[in-house]
Amino acid sequence: MDVVIVGGGHNALVAATYLARSGFAVEILEAADHVGGAAVSEAPFPGVDVRLSRYAYLVSLMPPALIADLGLAVRLADRSVASCTPYDGPQGPAALLVTDDLATTRASFRSLTGSDAEHEAWSRFYDDAQALADSLAPTLLERLPTGEQVRASLPDEIWRDLVERPLGEALERRFGHDLVRGVVATDALIGTFASLREDSLLQNRCFLYHVLGGPWRVPVGGMGAVSAELTRVALAAGVRISVGHRVSAVVPHDGGVTVRGSGPDGGAFVREPGWVLSGVAPAVLDSMCGEAAGTRPIGAQLKINMVLRRLPRLRSGVDPAVAFAGTLHTGEGYDDLERVHGAVAAGAPISSLPGPPPGEVYCHTLTDRSILSPELAAAGVHTLTYFGLHVRADDPTPREQLVAAALAGLETHLAEPLAPLLLTDADGRPCLEAKIPADIEAELGMPGGHIFHGDLAWPWLTGTAATPAEAWGVATRYPRVLVCGAGAVRGGAVSGIGGHNAAQALLELLT
Numbered sequence: 001m002d003v004v005i006v007g008g009g010h011n012a013l014v015a016a017t018y019l020a021r022s023g024f025a026v027e028i029l030e031a032a033d034h035v036g037g038a039a040v041s042e043a044p045f046p047g048v049d050v051r052l053s054r055y056a057y058l059v060s061l062m063p064p065a066l067i068a069d070l071g072l073a074v075r076l077a078d079r080s081v082a083s084c085t086p087y088d089g090p091q092g093p094a095a096l097l098v099t100d101d102l103a104t105t106r107a108s109f110r111s112l113t114g115s116d117a118e119h120e121a122w123s124r125f126y127d128d129a130q131a132l133a134d135s136l137a138p139t140l141l142e143r144l145p146t147g148e149q150v151r152a153s154l155p156d157e158i159w160r161d162l163v164e165r166p167l168g169e170a171l172e173r174r175f176g177h178d179l180v181r182g183v184v185a186t187d188a189l190i191g192t193f194a195s196l197r198e199d200s201l202l203q204n205r206c207f208l209y210h211v212l213g214g215p216w217r218v219p220v221g222g223m224g225a226v227s228a229e230l231t232r233v234a235l236a237a238g239v240r241i242s243v244g245h246r247v248s249a250v251v252p253h254d255g256g257v258t259v260r261g262s263g264p265d266g267g268a269f270v271r272e273p274g275w276v277l278s279g280v281a282p283a284v285l286d287s288m289c290g291e292a293a294g295t296r297p298i299g300a301q302l303k304i305n306m307v308l309r310r311l312p313r314l315r316s317g318v319d320p321a322v323a324f325a326g327t328l329h330t331g332e333g334y335d336d337l338e339r340v341h342g343a344v345a346a347g348a349p350i351s352s353l354p355g356p357p358p359g360e361v362y363c364h365t366l367t368d369r370s371i372l373s374p375e376l377a378a379a380g381v382h383t384l385t386y387f388g389l390h391v392r393a394d395d396p397t398p399r400e401q402l403v404a405a406a407l408a409g410l411e412t413h414l415a416e417p418l419a420p421l422l423l424t425d426a427d428g429r430p431c432l433e434a435k436i437p438a439d440i441e442a443e444l445g446m447p448g449g450h451i452f453h454g455d456l457a458w459p460w461l462t463g464t465a466a467t468p469a470e471a472w473g474v475a476t477r478y479p480r481v482l483v484c485g486a487g488a489v490r491g492g493a494v495s496g497i498g499g500h501n502a503a504q505a506l507l508e509l510l511t
């Protein structure tokens, strides 16, 4: 075998396809009994025919050029509503709506703030973010640009506000309303435990990745449809996919790499490829290579999947088909986000804090009903996904308490309780499953349950690149081992970018 890929996530499938199409013999070794990693659909509730995007659910960062190049029959559907943020106004319950209809959005900002100024600030801010995204998007499938190149293409104010200074400074200067600041801020905190004000700029990088790919779209057929297509093209290219193969050791040496692990029958296996691509998190690769453990990533999220007889009604009277069509924010005012982060960072369990925990809710089935059986679709059934922020891997709060607090937070905006709306499965249990960081680590091998395999990096080169692997942002300390997963520079998220770039770096090295 020329190349062995450790871990069979969606990035591994991308890398494998490119390499196999270039004539290399490639084998993917995947510990689970299926490939796809976090980009899979499953039907977790017995007797309920709904194929849920079990982990990742929206796609933004997968470049259209990559989809076309690989010949993927993947359809990403637009959402007509970007977000809905319920609040209690002077006239009672209301909601801030950001939709693709400008007049509706402007009117909604006016109702919240009393003038058009905040919406104008919003438009200017997102124009600036778009300018930064536009300067970077064409580089994602190329060698890394240098920071100086990106810097030179942008006005000073954009660079300062989005790159150089903590994002919170720009949000506090540019917006006057706490709720508006909060809606923007959430994109800086998905899968990222950070204060908006901190000097690490982790929040800025997370925000940048959120605007880099354009709108977040719903994968038609669920996230599993994306991995199914990637599997199809990988197999067609001649990739060997070995599931049930857990890798335990990666030993680089002169002329190649020894890969050891255990197969589906429990027996040991050994492979001796010339090159290894790592589709597992950098911290996992380190331990496979016998390196001392470095800083361990800390995931900080709660994901809840639900199947409902119908969508719940809202206190604000906003049509549920509008409110849940985009991202519904709850407990995500700016000050609340900072307050919760500060308390959790100081060691408080999130359950001990007053007020609704910060989280957001999505409905796949308002955009794409193909994940439901015809019977459930006809009956008006919907899926809801809750994604909670700042639920750290080391938070001692029991799962049931986290779920109860999340649902109670959401219910503060609802005109009816959620529990009676939950469908029950064949065993009479409510169709609700929750994933805390510990589950993500146990099920996917993401250390600390960190959904991006570790903290996101700026998508450009700092310093100079001495090798193709460094130039593509996929280097490890071992010349014959490259990163092809979310841990690559520009990895993180369902994008295939890490896989593409590792393959290009290796092709540069070998040809």
Ligand SMILES: Cc1cc2nc3c(=O)[nH]c(=O)nc-3n(C[C@H](O)[C@H](O)[C@H](O)COP(=O)(O)OP(=O)(O)OC[C@H]3O[C@@H](n4cnc5c(N)ncnc54)[C@H](O)[C@@H]3O)c2cc1C
Residues within 6 Å of the ligand: 006, 007, 008, 009, 010, 011, 012, 029, 030, 031, 032, 035, 036, 037, 038, 039, 054, 055, 056, 057, 058, 059, 060, 061, 245, 246, 247, 248, 279, 280, 284, 303, 435, 440, 443, 444, 445, 446, 451, 452, 453, 484, 485, 486, 487, 491, 492, 493, 494, 495, 498
């Ligand atoms: C709950 C959740 C929600 C998310 N939501 C979104 C979203 O909506 N949109 C988005 O873009 N991103 C989202 N993400 C992030 C995104 O899903 C991941 O960053 C991305 O899927 C990582 O892909 P990957 O191929 O690099 O690695 P992974 O998907 O992590 O795949 C790695 C593979 O390696 C395998 N493996 C691990 N250890 C071993 C071993 N020892 N031997 C062999 N195989 C091994 C694992 O089983 C897994 O299949 C989410 C992630 C999670 C967990």
